[in-house]
Amino acid sequence: MTAPHTGGCRCGAVRFEASAEPHHVSYCHCGDCRRASGAPVSAFVGFLTDQVAFTGKALKMYENGPVTRSFCGICGSPIAYVDERLEDHIYFTLGAMDMPAYFKPTHHAHVREQLPFLHMPDDLPRHLKTSAPRPSSSNPDGTQS
Template sequence: MTGPHAGGCRCGAVRFEASAEPHHVSYCHCGDCRRASGAPVSAFVGFPVDKVMFTGKSLKMYENGPVTRSFCGICGSPIAYVDDRLEDDIYFMLGAMDMPAAFTPTQHAYVGEQLPFLHMSDDLPRHLKTSVTRPDGTVP
């Protein structure tokens, strides 16, 4: 992969570009991601937040504890999330990327919340909770 990596919402009112390579690509099975995306599983691409630029004026935010999710205020497309505990990173919805096939997930997070009818037959590492190590070295 070579940057920049771009994406945006369904209607085009929100666009973003990352000028770095992703540091994290994973599936998430948590209930919060299910509700935010409307899908049984989500996939995210993580970048350093200081290497990302947004354009457009429709980006809206929803805060829930330490997590702030962004979406387009016009078409409602989910865009990304940031976590106060991971202040240097931003995680984009894989489906918001212009070329989502370029980002292959490498692990599963929150498999303890995975829906029982969802079967993903791969050999990727599976984490009961988050797949992202916190700055203090812990994985909650």
């Protein structure tokens, strides 16, 4: 399969299309993604934001620190997230993609937060923290955190 890649919410009020191949497909085991999705693990498909177009008028946003998650304001389906530390990137939930089977995750992120009863017996690389490195921020005194 080649681009464009499409997806949307359950009710169809939010649709999106990516005009290129993804740069990132991964599982995330962090608690924030668990709470946002309601699932024990999430999977995301990452694109550059200038490769994505949205249609519909129901897209809503929720900001939590540097992360903004989007969802459908009608049916509540989670759609994507952006992280201000990852400029020009957007990560769609795998479940929002029209052809989710096409996007096979290539690694696991935040495995130190993986639920102990969740067993995923694959040979994919596992990262204790993020799989998409974020630049560290400067403290007021100019040091890096």
